[in-house]
Amino acid sequence: MPKPTAIIGQVILYGAFAAFIGYFATSPKYRQIADDVALIKLSISHLGDRECRKRTPEELAKMPPNMRAPMDCPRERSDIRLEMDLDGQPVLRTVMHPTGLYKDGVSTIYRRFEVKAGSHQIAVRMNDNLVKPGFNFVKEGEINLRPGQVMVIDFNPDKGGLFFQ
Amino acid sequence: MPADLTRVNSPHEGNQYNQRLIVTGGTRPGPPVSFHSILRKGASSVFLRIEEALDGPFGGADNPLRHLGALGLYLLWIIVGSGLYLYTVLDTGIDAVYRSIGDLSREQWYFGGVLRSLHRYASDGFMLVMTLHLMREWCYGRYHGFRLYSWMTGVPLLWLAYVSGIGGYWIVWDQLAQVSATATAELLDWLPIFSEPSARNFLTPDSISDRFFTMLVFIHIGVPLLLILGLWAHVHRISHVDHLPSKRVMLATLLALLLLSLVQPALSNPPANLAMIPGALDFDWFILFIHPLTDLTSPALVWLLLLAVTALLFALPLLPHPAPEPVALVDPANCTGCDRCLADCPYAAIAMQPHPLRPGFKLAVVDGDLCAGCGICAGSCPSSTPFRRRDKLVTGIDMPQQPIHLLREQLEQELARLSGPQRVVVFACARGADASGLAATDTAVMPLLCTGMLPPSFVEYALRGGADGVLVNTCRPGGCDFRLGDRWTRERLAGEREPHLRQTVPAARLQLCAAAAGDEPALSAALNDLRARLGNEALASDRLPPYLRRVSNHA
Numbered sequence: 001m002p003k004p005t006a007i008i009g010q011v012i013l014y015g016a017f018a019a020f021i022g023y024f025a026t027s028p029k030y031r032q033i034a035d036d037v038a039l040i041k042l043s044i045s046h047l048g049d050r051e052c053r054k055r056t057p058e059e060l061a062k063m064p065p066n067m068r069a070p071m072d073c074p075r076e077r078s079d080i081r082l083e084m085d086l087d088g089q090p091v092l093r094t095v096m097h098p099t100g101l102y103k104d105g106v107s108t109i110y111r112r113f114e115v116k117a118g119s120h121q122i123a124v125r126m127n128d129n130l131v132k133p134g135f136n137f138v139k140e141g142e143i144n145l146r147p148g149q150v151m152v153i154d155f156n157p158d159k160g161g162l163f164f165q
Numbered sequence: 166m167p168a169d170l171t172r173v174n175s176p177h178e179g180n181q182y183n184q185r186l187i188v189t190g191g192t193r194p195g196p197p198v199s200f201h202s203i204l205r206k207g208a209s210s211v212f213l214r215i216e217e218a219l220d221g222p223f224g225g226a227d228n229p230l231r232h233l234g235a236l237g238l239y240l241l242w243i244i245v246g247s248g249l250y251l252y253t254v255l256d257t258g259i260d261a262v263y264r265s266i267g268d269l270s271r272e273q274w275y276f277g278g279v280l281r282s283l284h285r286y287a288s289d290g291f292m293l294v295m296t297l298h299l300m301r302e303w304c305y306g307r308y309h310g311f312r313l314y315s316w317m318t319g320v321p322l323l324w325l326a327y328v329s330g331i332g333g334y335w336i337v338w339d340q341l342a343q344v345s346a347t348a349t350a351e352l353l354d355w356l357p358i359f360s361e362p363s364a365r366n367f368l369t370p371d372s373i374s375d376r377f378f379t380m381l382v383f384i385h386i387g388v389p390l391l392l393i394l395g396l397w398a399h400v401h402r403i404s405h406v407d408h409l410p411s412k413r414v415m416l417a418t419l420l421a422l423l424l425l426s427l428v429q430p431a432l433s434n435p436p437a438n439l440a441m442i443p444g445a446l447d448f449d450w451f452i453l454f455i456h457p458l459t460d461l462t463s464p465a466l467v468w469l470l471l472l473a474v475t476a477l478l479f480a481l482p483l484l485p486h487p488a489p490e491p492v493a494l495v496d497p498a499n500c501t502g503c504d505r506c507l508a509d510c511p512y513a514a515i516a517m518q519p520h521p522l523r524p525g526f527k528l529a530v531v532d533g534d535l536c537a538g539c540g541i542c543a544g545s546c547p548s549s550t551p552f553r554r555r556d557k558l559v560t561g562i563d564m565p566q567q568p569i570h571l572l573r574e575q576l577e578q579e580l581a582r583l584s585g586p587q588r589v590v591v592f593a594c595a596r597g598a599d600a601s602g603l604a605a606t607d608t609a610v611m612p613l614l615c616t617g618m619l620p621p622s623f624v625e626y627a628l629r630g631g632a633d634g635v636l637v638n639t640c641r642p643g644g645c646d647f648r649l650g651d652r653w654t655r656e657r658l659a660g661e662r663e664p665h666l667r668q669t670v671p672a673a674r675l676q677l678c679a680a681a682a683g684d685e686p687a688l689s690a691a692l693n694d695l696r697a698r699l700g701n702e703a704l705a706s707d708r709l710p711p712y713l714r715r716v717s718n719h720a
Contacts, residue, residue, distance in 0.1 A: 002224070009222025010417065017229075017290075018421040021451075022429050025289045030448035030457055032344055039442055043368055045361045099360045110354060110362035148442045152368050165369055 033114055038145035040113040042084060042124070044155040045106050048077035048098050049129035076103045078129045084153075085123040086115065095130075117147040124153055124162050137161040201484055209304035217641070217681065225642025225679070227413045232643060233298035235407035238396065239415055240291040243422070245389070247284040250277065252386070255336070257378040262338050263436045270432055282426030288330050289451040290422065295326055299478075305646075309482040310489045311512055311537045318399045320478045325392040330452040332385040336378070339434040340443035341453075343367070347439075348456040355464035370439045402535060404513040405649060490538025490614070491565045493531045499548045500561035502527030505663055506542035509617070511648040515542060515562075529562055539647035540564040540618025544657075547664055549620040551576070552712070567614055576623065577714075579609035580630045587699045589692065590627040592619050593638040596646050598680035598688040600638060608692070616640075617650030621657045621666035628674055629712035634699045636676045638688055644681050651679060671707040673698055 002010070033039060052073040060068045077098040084092040091113060099105030107128075121142050125135035137155070139162035145151060152165045216230045223229065229236050254277060256265040269277035299319070302308060308316040331349060335342045350364040366372055400406045409415060434446055448457075459467045493506075497520065506529050507515045514535035520526035529542075542562045543549055549560040551573040558570040579590065585607030593600035595612040604610045609632075613619055616639045624635045637658065639651035656662035658677060666675075676698075678691035 002222075006222040006224075010227075013219070013222065014417050014421040017418075018286075018425040021286050021289045021293065021422075022425045024450045025286060025431075026429070026447035026449070028448070028450075029445040030453075031445040032348075032456075032460060033442050035444070041368060043362065043365050045365060105360055108361050108365075110351070110364050112351075148444065150369075150440055150442055154368070 033148070036117050036147050037114050038117045038147060038149045038151065040086075040115055040122075040145075040151050040153065042092065042109065042111045042113065042153045044080075044082065044096070044126070044153075045108045046080060046126075046128060046155050046157075047106050048080050048096075050074055050077055051129070051131055077105070077107070078131065080107045081127040081130060081135070082109060083123075083125045083135070085121075086113065087121050115145065117145050117149070119144045122153070122164070126155065126162060139163065199485065205304060205306065208300070209306075212301055212304045213681075213683075216644070217683070220641060225644060227411050228643060229410065229414055229418075230297070230301070232407055232410045232414065233294050233301060234400075235410040236414065236418065237291055237294040237298055239409050239418065240287045240294060241393070241396075242409075243287040243419070244284055244291060245393075247280040247287065248389075250280050251284060252382070255382065257382055258375040259338065259373060259378070260436075261375075262336060262378050263433060266337050267433050270430060274430065278430055279423065279426045282429075282431040283422055284333075285431040285449075286422050286425055288333060289449065290418075292326065292330060292451045295323065299323070303481070306486060309486045311514070311535050313482050314402050314535075315399055316482060317479065318395065318401075320475065322392060322395045322399060323478075324475070325388055325395055327452070329385065329389045329392055331455075332381060332388065334449070334453065336381055336385055337433050338378070338437050340437055341434050341446050341448070343437035343439060344443060344446065345453055345456060348459060352455070352459055352464050352467060355468060367439055372439065402513055403648070404510060490536075492533045492536035492538055493540070493542050493562050494565055495529045495531060495562050496559050497522060497528055499559050500528050500546075501548065502529070503547060503561075505545040505547065506562050509541050509545040509649070509653055511539070511541060511650075512537050531562070537647050538564065538566070538614065539650060540567065540614040541647060541650055541653060542618075543569055544616075544618040544620050544653070545664065546620070550622040550664075551620070551626040552622060552714070554714070564614060564618065567618070569620070572611070572613075572623070573626070576609075576611060576627060577630065579611065580627065580632060583607055583609055583631065587633050587696050588631060589634045589636060589695060589699075590632045591636045591638065591692065592616060592623070593636075593688070594640055594645075594650065596682065597638055597640045598682060598684045600688060602685065603689065603692055615645065615647050615650035616654040617645070617647065619654065621664055624658065624666055624675060625670050625709065626712070628670060629709045631711070633708075634674045634676065634695045636678060636692055636695055638678045638680055638691070641679045641681045641684075644679075670709065673701075673707070 050073055052071045055068075055070055055072050059072075060070070079098070080096040082092065082094050082096060083090065092111065094109065096107035096109050097103070098107050119142060121140075123140040124138070126137040127135045129136070139153075141164060143151060143164060153162065154165060155162050212230075216228065219228045219230050225231060251266070251269070254265055254269050255262060266281065270281055271278075302312075302316070302319075331345060335346050347364060347367045350362070350367055353359070354362045354364050366377070410418075434443070455467060458470075493514075500520075502517060502520060504517060504527070507517055512535050514532045514537070516530050516532065517527040518530050520528040531542075543560060543564050546561045546563075546569075549558075549563075549569045551558065551569075558573050560569045563569055576590065580588075583590075583606070587607055589608045591600050591603055591608060591610045593610060593612055594616045595614060597616075600610045600612065616637055619637065624637070627635050637654060639654050640646065642651055645651045653662060655677065657664060658666045658675065660666060660668060676691055676695035678688055680688040680691065
């Protein structure tokens with residue numbers, strides 16, 4: 001049977017163990033972003049365009065019947081150029097490359113921008129076929145962000161291209 | 166005929182040391198001094214002092230720091246037990262998980278809520294204990310040689326434990342889960358392993374579905390199962406594993422965690438909403454510390470840190486370290502195949518195989534890679550008794566650096582040298598308290614590789630050879646460098662384990678002491694206690710009949 005002093009010592013030490021776990025299991029508090037900050041997430045996953053050529057009737061005739069696809073498309077996808085301006089200032093200028101060993105996968109990007117809550121002017125431009133000049137997808141607008149709000153900039157051809165959410 | 170030892174004993178010829186007959190003085194050839202060795206030595210000194218300080222209130226057997234592995238396993242069983250109940254009440258679905266766990270804490274706070282809190286706090290405790298266990302083994306240099314396997318199998322468990330812990334936070338799907346899931350996905354996306362950023366799964370409230378939670382539950386159950394499997398492998402090559410700490414430690418730990426669960430129940434934060442970043446959150450720094458670290462630095466730096474630490478842990482055994490101890494050697498002619506060395510070896514380094522020369526008999530075989538060179542097997546061998554007649558005492562299994570024959574010769578020489586009214590022989594572990602200072606004209610000091618290598622019959626042999634008393638010094642309980650040396654010694658001398666000390670040996674003439682390195686005053690006090698007892702005239706009548714091997718009728 002342990003001595004009373006040993007028992008007291010054990011109680012103190014087990015108590016300290018529990019207190020240590022209890023404290024660091026909840027404290028100190030952690031805040032990922034400041035109170036007056038909002039978050040813009042630019043996240044796009046898109047298959048770049050490619051230049052297809054229409055096969056001539058002669059070419060099709062030479063092909064086996066089961067392989068007569070009217071269009072001749074390369075496997076590789078185009079890089080995608082993406083730009084983003086925030087309040088008139090360029091915050092992103094990048095070229096997204098297709099994934100895959102044969103560069104036939106989607107091009108992706110995921111960026112976070114912490115901005116002060118409030119009103120902001122955003123412009124996003126994208127060109128998914130770099131053979132052609134300029135930008136074939138553009139989205140501009142003024143947004144009003146609350147503190148802690150997450151705004152997403154995404155791309156979906158079915159939703160008309162670039163969109164804010 | 167012991168000439169063919171190496172061939173019979175082990176295929177690891179390179180690990181045999183039968184040419185090196187060195188009686189240990191307690192120190193092995195050390196590695197070259199390096200920053201690492203200085204750091205490790207300093208850390209081990211601090212760790213040892215804390216450990217020994219805790220021996221005061223706890224005692225060696227109940228000292229949690231001496232049983233961190235067993236304590237970790239115990240916490241894991243608490244996690245598993247409480248987790249099984251939580252699984253039964255968990256509804257998988259975006260809203261359902263939050264609601265079902267929240268209801269548990271509110272409506273069944275006295276049972277389900279407590280189990281939930283226990284689950285969380287035991288997980289935190291497990292991370293803490295696991296980290297301390299890792300640090301302790303590193304401090305004491307237990308990562309190379311015969312411990313290499315346990316070290317290497319332990320490193321991946323850190324990752325599995327961490328993945329299990331972090332996944333548990335996601336299941337609740339509250340704001341903390343949202344922060345953790347998003348931050349983890351962003352961290353993972355830094356690695357070129359996904360074709361699409363996994364963080365896209367947490368872009369908006371519509372991004373996740375009920376399927377996510379079904380998968381999460383599978384992960385949160387599957388990874389811990391892998392962890393348990395890994396733990397089995399981790400302890401696979403040691404014997405007499407402490408699967409659980411002592412009952413007192415278990416009860417006290419459970420009570421402490423229960424009390425914490427009642428005082429500060431683990432509750433959910435508000436439900437996750439991917440459209441908003443949560444404000445200040447109660448944060449579990451044991452498991453989720455990686456997210457603030459990433460926010461403070463960068464994913465690249467965190468990955469670099471994690472991979473570098475993992476690589477360093479794997480590479481530690483490659484750093485210079487003390488030369489390995491010579492391993493045990495079996496003498497087939499004297500091995501009776503009794504299994505005692507097999508039963509006592511702390512590292513499962515011994516196996517029994519059919520005796521090549523005696524049909525129907527077994528022979529011990531030593532795996533040189535696993536042998537710690539502690540000599541516990543030599544102490545367990547019934548052939549190690551010094552009362553055997555032959556001049557050259559060859560035992561069944563022996564240590565080349567301190568053979569039993571040499572131990573007997575040394576003891577006989579010391580006994581012949583001793584003079585005075587109270588002649589005492591001190592058998593002392595070379596890794597425990599330094600006993601050399603006790604040597605005197607009436608005191609003989611016999612250092613041992615580990616007291617576990619002392620056949621109990623040597624105590625009787627010393628007493629019948631002229632000693633008035635014997636002092637055996639082990640390391641502190643639970644502090645044996647070879648895990649079981651102190652325990653086997655105590656049990657053998659108490660007659661609870663074979664080979665046992667014969668009951669005819671007067672208990673008053675034997676003093677057992679547990680003094681670790683630095684405890685020299687305690688060892689000295691134990692010797693004084695023994696001398697005081699020997700001074701009692703009542704002891705004069707219990708002297709054993711003398712036995713002098715060289716003139717005995719058996720000789």
